[in-house]
Amino acid sequence: xxxxxxxxxxxxxxxxxxxxxxxxxxxxxxxxxxxxxxxxxxxxxxxxxxxxxxxxxxxxxxxxxxxxxxxxxxxxxxxxxxxxxxxxxxxxxxxxxxxxxxxxxxxxxxxxxxxxxxxxxxxxxxxxxxxxxxxxxxxxxxxxxxxxxxxxxxxxxxxxxxxxxxxxxxxxxxxxxxxxxxxxxxxxxxxxxxxxxxxxxxxxxxxxxxxxxxxxxxxxxxxxxxxxxxxxxxxxxxxxxxxxxxxxxxxxxxxxxxxxxxxxxxxxxxxxxxxxxxxxxxxxxxxxxxxxxxxxxxxxxxxxxxxxxxxxxxxxxxxxxxxxxxxxxxxxxxxxxxxxxxxxxxxxxxxxxxxxxxxxxxxxxxxxxxxxxxxxxxxxxxxxxxxxxxxxxxxxxxxxxxxxxxxxxxxxxxxxxxxxxxxxxxxxxxxxxxxxxxxxxxxxxxxxxxxxxxxxxxxxxxxxxxxxxxxxxxxxxxxxxxxxxxxxxxxxxxxxxxxxxxxxxxxxxxxxxxxxxxxxxxxxxxxxxxxxxxxxxxxxxxxxxxxxxxxxxxxxxxxxxxxxxxxxxxxxxxxxxxxxxxxxxxxxxxxxxxxxxxxxxxxxxxxxxxxxxxxxxxxxxxxxxxxxxxxxxxxxxxxxxxxxxxxxxxxxxxxxxxxxxxxxxxxxxxxxxxxxxxxxxxxxxxxxxxxxxxxxxxxxxxxxxxxxxxxxxxxxxxxxxxxxxxxxxxxxxxxxxxxxxxxxxxxxxxxxxxxxxxxxxxxxxxxxxxxxxxxxxxxxxxxxxxxxxxxxxxxxxxxxxxxxxxxxxxxxxxxxxxxxxxxxxxxxx
Amino acid sequence: xxxxxxxxxxxxxxxxxxxxxxxxxxxxxxxxxxxxxxxxxxxxxxxxxxxxxxxxxxxxxxxxxxxxxxxxxxxxxxxxxxxxxxxxxxxxxxxxxxxxxxxxxxxxxxxxxxxxxxxxxx
Numbered sequence: 001x002x003x004x005x006x007x008x009x010x011x012x013x014x015x016x017x018x019x020x021x022x023x024x025x026x027x028x029x030x031x032x033x034x035x036x037x038x039x040x041x042x043x044x045x046x047x048x049x050x051x052x053x054x055x056x057x058x059x060x061x062x063x064x065x066x067x068x069x070x071x072x073x074x075x076x077x078x079x080x081x082x083x084x085x086x087x088x089x090x091x092x093x094x095x096x097x098x099x100x101x102x103x104x105x106x107x108x109x110x111x112x113x114x115x116x117x118x119x120x121x122x123x124x125x126x127x128x129x130x131x132x133x134x135x136x137x138x139x140x141x142x143x144x145x146x147x148x149x150x151x152x153x154x155x156x157x158x159x160x161x162x163x164x165x166x167x168x169x170x171x172x173x174x175x176x177x178x179x180x181x182x183x184x185x186x187x188x189x190x191x192x193x194x195x196x197x198x199x200x201x202x203x204x205x206x207x208x209x210x211x212x213x214x215x216x217x218x219x220x221x222x223x224x225x226x227x228x229x230x231x232x233x234x235x236x237x238x239x240x241x242x243x244x245x246x247x248x249x250x251x252x253x254x255x256x257x258x259x260x261x262x263x264x265x266x267x268x269x270x271x272x273x274x275x276x277x278x279x280x281x282x283x284x285x286x287x288x289x290x291x292x293x294x295x296x297x298x299x300x301x302x303x304x305x306x307x308x309x310x311x312x313x314x315x316x317x318x319x320x321x322x323x324x325x326x327x328x329x330x331x332x333x334x335x336x337x338x339x340x341x342x343x344x345x346x347x348x349x350x351x352x353x354x355x356x357x358x359x360x361x362x363x364x365x366x367x368x369x370x371x372x373x374x375x376x377x378x379x380x381x382x383x384x385x386x387x388x389x390x391x392x393x394x395x396x397x398x399x400x401x402x403x404x405x406x407x408x409x410x411x412x413x414x415x416x417x418x419x420x421x422x423x424x425x426x427x428x429x430x431x432x433x434x435x436x437x438x439x440x441x442x443x444x445x446x447x448x449x450x451x452x453x454x455x456x457x458x459x460x461x462x463x464x465x466x467x468x469x470x471x472x473x474x475x476x477x478x479x480x481x482x483x484x485x486x487x488x489x490x491x492x493x494x495x496x497x498x499x500x501x502x503x504x505x506x507x508x509x510x511x512x513x514x515x516x517x518x519x520x521x522x523x524x525x526x527x528x529x530x531x532x533x534x535x536x537x538x539x540x541x542x543x544x545x546x547x548x549x550x551x552x553x554x555x556x557x558x559x560x561x562x563x564x565x566x567x568x569x570x571x572x573x574x575x576x577x578x579x580x581x582x583x584x585x586x587x588x589x590x591x592x593x594x595x596x597x598x599x600x601x602x603x604x605x606x607x608x609x610x611x612x613x614x615x616x617x618x619x620x621x622x623x624x625x626x627x628x629x630x631x632x633x634x635x636x637x638x639x640x641x642x643x644x645x646x647x648x649x650x651x652x653x654x655x656x657x658x659x660x661x662x663x664x665x666x667x668x669x670x671x672x673x674x675x676x677x678x679x680x681x682x683x684x685x686x687x688x689x690x691x692x693x694x695x696x697x698x699x700x701x702x703x704x705x706x707x708x709x710x711x712x713x714x715x716x717x718x719x720x721x722x723x724x725x726x727x728x729x730x731x732x733x734x735x736x737x738x739x740x741x742x743x744x745x746x747x748x749x750x751x752x753x754x755x756x757x758x759x760x761x762x763x764x765x766x767x768x769x770x771x772x773x774x775x776x777x778x779x780x781x782x783x784x785x786x787x788x789x790x791x792x793x794x795x796x797x798x799x800x801x802x803x804x805x806x807x808x809x810x811x812x813x814x815x816x817x818x819x820x821x822x823x824x825x826x827x828x829x
Numbered sequence: 830x831x832x833x834x835x836x837x838x839x840x841x842x843x844x845x846x847x848x849x850x851x852x853x854x855x856x857x858x859x860x861x862x863x864x865x866x867x868x869x870x871x872x873x874x875x876x877x878x879x880x881x882x883x884x885x886x887x888x889x890x891x892x893x894x895x896x897x898x899x900x901x902x903x904x905x906x907x908x909x910x911x912x913x914x915x916x917x918x919x920x921x922x923x924x925x926x927x928x929x930x931x932x933x934x935x936x937x938x939x940x941x942x943x944x945x946x947x948x949x950x951x
Contacts (some may be wrong), residue, residue, distance in 0.1 A: 197862030208865040632892055636848055643854035646939075650857075718850060784856075785849035788870040 010458060031138045039068035039114065042075045042111055043104050046082050056090045057097070063105035068114045076215050077145050081153070083139045085118035085164040093122020093162065114168040125157040140222055145555040148218045175407050190506035222302075222323040225309075228316055230254045230271070230565040236704070242302065244294025254279075255304075255321070257292035263301065265291075278306035281318055289326070301330045332632040341737035342480055349484060353491035363394030363494055366463065366488040371396065373480050378445075381488070382407075383453070383461035388414050390461060398466075404445040409436070411450050412459055417733065419459050420451035421481060447471035451485045455493040463488065499759055508539045514589075514610040518595060520608060522547045525605060533610045534589070536582030536808050552586060566595045566606040576613065588617040633681075637673070644669065647777040661777070662726075668693065668723035672716050683815070684715040690744055695721040697742065705746035708757070717785050724778035725761050734766030734802050741765050748811050755811035763802030788812040832846045836947040837914065838863035840885035845901055846877040847893055851935070855888060858939040859946075888933075891916035891923055902927050911949035915942070918924050918934070940942050 040062070041598075056231045086102055092510040094100040106116045125131060131139060134156075146153035146166055156163040159289070214236065214666065222242040224235035230253040240246050247256035250636025254276045256278050260268040268290055269423055270276065278285040284307040290299045306321040308818075352365030363381045370379040380395035380403075390410040392403050406789045412419035424430045425447055427440050430741060440448065447467040453460050463485060508515045514531035518524050524547055533541075535550055548559050555577060562572055572593040593726040596605045648661040671692060686708045694701045710718060726735065726742075746759040772779065780794070782805060786794045790809025797804040846852040852868045859866045862910045867884075869875035872893055878884070879901070887905050889898050891914050907926070914924075917935040919924045924932070931945050 497845040632917045636851070637853045638849065639854070639917070642936065643850040646854060647850075647857065711847070720850070780853050781850075784853060788847075788849050 001784070003087065009135055010223050010808060022764075036069040037072055037075045039070050039075060039078060039116070040065050041803045042070075042079050043082060043106060043352075046079050047086065047104055049665040050083065050086050054087065054090050058090070058094070058100035058102065060090075060102045060104065063300070064618070065101050065106045066108040068106055070114070073214050074149065074168075075220065075289070077149050078168075080215075081142050081145050081166055082116060084117055084142045088138055088164075089118065089120035089122060090164065093120040095123065100590065108748070114699055116166045116168075117163060118165075119161060120646070121161045123154065124162050126160055131157075133154040137220065144220065145218055148214065158174070183339050195419060201761050205512060221318065221324065223822060224256055224323075225318055225320045225597045226275065226279065227318045230276055230319075232256055236750075239323065241737065242300055242323055243292060244296060244298065250575045251323040255292075261293065261299070262292040263289050263291060273305040274304040275319060278308055278321075279319050281317075282308050284308065290752060292323075301326050339476075342373045345369045346480075346483060346487070347607060348372075353487060353494075356491060357498075359393060359492070359495060362488070362491040366491065367394055367396050368486065369484055369487075370463060370481075371463060373484060374812065376467055378466040379464060380455075381461065382410075383492075384410075384414065384459075389718070392462075399443060402439065405439045406436070412452060412461065412462075414459065416459060417457070419454075421478065421485075422450040423473040423478065424448050425472060429469075444468055447473075449481060451481045453485050453607075454489050455496070455708040458490065460489070465498060468567055512612075514612075515607065516542070516547070516610070517607045518547050518604055519605040520557055520567060520603065531610070534587060534610060535579065541582075550578045552578055562591075562593055563606070565591060567603060569595050569597075569603055579610065587612055588614045640669065642779070647780065650775045651774045664727060665720070665723060665777070668719060669716070672719040676712050676715060681712050683709050683711045686710050686715075686718065689715050689718050690722060693726060694742070694744070697726065697730070700735060700740065701742045701744060703744050705744075705759075706748060708746065708811065708814070710814050714789060717781075717788075720781050722761075722787050724781050725803070729803065732767070733769060736762035737765075737767055739765045740767075740802070757811035757814060758808040759806070763804070766802050768800045769798050769802055835863075835941060838944065839865070840950065841865045842946065843875070843878055843884050843887040843910075844868040845887060845889045845898065847871060847890060851890075854939075855942070858943055862943045862947075867950055872901055874887065874896070876938065877906055878935050879904045879908055884908075886950055887909060887912040888915045888942070888946060889913070889930075891920055897922060897923060899926065902930070909951075911951060913942075913946050913949060 003395045038167075038711065043062050049061050050056070051060050060690045062170045063344075064641050082104060086104065089100070089102045093102070098121055100122050102118065104116075104118050106114060110379055114605075132143070142153060142164075149166075149168060150699040151168040155168070156165070209374070216225075217236045220238055222236065222239035224239045225233045227233050227236045232247055232249050232252050234244075234249065235247065235256050243257045245256070245258050254270045255273050260270060260273055262268050263654070273290065274285045274288045284305070286305065289303055290302065291299050294300050303324045303326055304321055305324070306319055306320045308316050311317050340609050349365055349369035352368070352379075355360060356362040356365055357545060358364045365381050366381060378397035379396075380398055381393050382390045385391045391407055392398075395403065411422050424432070427437060427446050427448065431442070443466075445466045446469050449465045451463050453462055462698060499647045507529050511528060511530045512533070514533050514534045515526075516524055517526040524545055527537070527542040529543070532538055537549070548556070553557055558577060562575075565572055572591060575591040576595070577589060577591060580587050581587055590613045592609045594607050596607050598604045644665045645662050648665060649658045672684075672689070675688070685704060687703065688704075689710065694703070729735040729740070731744060734742050741764050743762045743764065744760070745762075746757065748755055748757050750756070773827050782796050783794055786807055790813065791808055792808050796804065842859045844855050844859070846855060846868065847870050851872065856866045856868055859929070860909055864885075868924055869878050875889075875893075879887070882914065886887065887904070887910055889901055889912050891898050893901070897920065902912065902923070910927050912930055914927075914932045915935065915937075916932065931949065933942050933945055935945060
């Protein structure tokens with residue numbers, strides 16, 4: 001295919017035009033139209049020029065040929081065809097670039113018919129290629145020229161090569177008046193139209209290119225001639241087509257175009273055009289470019305090749321100009337520039353997305369790229385919000401009303417897998433809901449596109465482009481839109497990932513828990529503030545150091561076990577253990593260790609969360625202690641009750657007496673308990689204990705003493721002792737008549753560095769007292785129970801005037817608090 | 830109430846108990862069984878009394894308030910005096926150390942207490 005579809009870059013002034021100018025220029029090597037030339041010479045010259053021009057590595061050989069006399073015009077036409085055929089062979093016969101062989105020959109049959117053959121040893125024409133209709137300019141020109149010659153152009157293509165043959169009927173010989181035509185039978189035959197036209201033109205001696213007009217007319221390039229004054233003397237059809245008008249010969253000057261402009265758009269007066277310049281300067285002008293405007297307004301950029309023509313004496317006789325239409329090239333240039341701009345926009349987008357650190361940044365970068373690459377003034381980006389509603393996040397050139405009206409609209413359902421872009425070329429013609437069309441039209445939008453934005457295969461939103469005129473969305477534009485959407489999706493995904501990891505990082509940084517990571521060798525790779533706080537090491541001290549730095553020597557076997565589990569991809573959850581701080585102290589921690597995997601799922605390390613559970617551990621210890629204390633106290637209490645009950649029966653004569661004693665003693669015990677419970681078992685003031693026990697006898701009891709805190713047990717035992725004393729006084733002593741009184745007093749003083757405590761119960765005014773005959777519970781309490789606190793045993797006397805009970809000892813024994821955990825504390829004051 | 834036990838007659842029993850009323854009750858039970866009773870309300874007192882000659886056995890409250898009874902148990906063990914735990918809350922760590930000592934709970938029947946102590950006498 002390459003053989004035919006490739007552009008014939010070498011065509012133009014240097015190849016074909018060299019032949020053209022050579023044969024038609026009187027001062028050139030060829031002769032005028034009236035004269036005949038030997039075709040063999042023309043072929044030789046064509047071959048040698050092609051060899052020179054075309055930088056061809058193979059050979060071009062003219063095979064032995066017959067001398068054939070043809071007119072200059074025919075020679076030029078044949079030369080052009082041969083030029084094309086040879087050039088085609090040179091370019092396409094050997095796509096691999098191996099040196100090829102091209103042969104050219106001409107033969108004349110006995111009737112004067114001429115056959116010219118060009119053959120190569122290349123790959124032949126591609127399949128399906130019809131040389132009679134297909135092909136580029138070259139093939140078209142060969143066909144057009146052979147038609148003009150009324151010759152038969154034939155192609156013989158095979159894998160061994162391509163042969164092009166041009167068979168000319170014998171009438172050519174008739175045009176040879178002198179030496180070449182010796183066949184009299186054909187001399188008088190001017191039967192073909194072309195021959196007649198050639199002769200007719202040869203009559204017009206006024207045209208400096210007379211005799212060549214046939215050639216010029218046949219050329220697909222725009223050609224015209226002027227006289228020395230610049231008045232048009234001839235133009236061909238191609239020129240009329242380029243200009244879009246038919247100028248008047250002999251009147252219009254310099255150029256047949258309707259209007260002329262420079263490439264930058266400034267008007268170009270005809271008398272300053274390149275042709276005018278060439279005539280003034282009497283030399284060819286090259287390298288300029290101009291734009292012809294047709295009467296219908298279309299503009300055709302072209303390259304002019306104005307060349308003055310001179311006669312044999314060197315006098316200028318006029319000029320010829322060829323206009324090469326370069327609109328295709330211009331279009332290609334515009335398209336290239338456009339393509340460059342698109343590429344630049346995409347590059348810029350990639351660059352900006354890379355730098356963007358916010359959604360605004362990402363969206364602005366994308367909107368710039370969209371507008372630049374897709375050539376729209378207005379654009380917008382919408383994303384699904386948390387509730388699944390498509391909302392504007394960035395836009396250019398949209399009114400608030402419009403955004404309000406269309407926000408939430410999405411052409412695709414939220415979860416759709418492969419949403420396709422939607423292009424509305426013409427809003428008026430499109431199948432849109434009427435309300436939407438009205439809204440869109442009110443915003444002066446005539447065309448628009450919806451491009452889905454995807455992140456990880458999920459639809460997250462769309463971008464929109466808006467045009468103020470109906471817009472034909474080309475394939476390139478659609479591809480570009482999809483590419484930008486993809487880039488934007490990546491940008492948003494990266495941003496979201498960044499934000500998520502920043503959030504994660506700040507959560508980790510602000511966590512009270514130690515969150516650290518380590519590699520599979522147990523080397524610390526990250527260390528948060530929680531870890532600094534719990535373990536006392538800074539991040540600089542720990543990163544790069546082994547995690548075993550934290551492990552107390554007696555737990556050295558833990559880390560290998562943990563690492564082993566992590567290597568297997570297992571988690572370690574809430575493993576309670578002990579770690580060592582920088583200052584050497586131990587801290588109770590609960591560890592959760594999870595394997596960290598890379599993108600391909602390989603375990604590369606572990607993340608470790610350590611929670612300081614010392615407080616919880618302490619609370620747990622306290623809880624256990626309290627439970628034990630309650631257990632102990634309850635059982636003790638029952639044991640005390642048992643003792644009270646069983647001892648109360650000792651020495652009692654009646655069950656009734658015993659019952660009364662049990663009830664009153666338990667009531668006293670209960671009362672003291674309630675008092676102590678109110679004070680959370682921290683102890684009680686002696687004065688309060690006395691007041692509580694003696695309240696039934698208020699008014700007959702005189703109490704005197706400083707505030708002294710007793711431990712809970714001392715308070716309980718004091719209460720029991722007071723109860724026994726009071727019960728006895730009420731039965732037999734000072735409180736058994738109407739006049740007796742009890743005096744209770746205590747004091748404390750320092751003696752030899754210790755607090756000395758003394759307590760006294762003294763009865764007065766009661767009936768005469770007799771010492772008890774039996775030692776019961778009461779005396780056991782007063783003598784034995786109270787003895788616990790004092791080095792000196794308590795003394796109870798029974799003088800006749802009233803009972804006297806006295807204890808003296810260290811105050812500390814009374815206030816020392818025995819707690820269940822074995823500690824000793826002072827009673828709370 | 831009064832539990833006579835021939836094995837205890839004339840023996841000296843140490844009661845280590847910081848709750849006087851309970852000590853009183855235990856005291857009475859052993860008295861009734863014919864034993865002589867000495868009681869200690871704290872560790873210091875208990876350690877002093879163990880050094881007295883002629884002790885046959887001891888009843889030890891495991892929870893002596895100020896501290897545990899370990900050193901009391903050790904002294905008893907070292908002195909070859911058998912003992913019985915008398916306790917409200919059996920502490921596993923202490924029981925582990927003295928696996929041979931029988932355990933009586935605080936609410937144990939007095940007769941049973943006397944029998945158990947009689948059982949450990951050498």
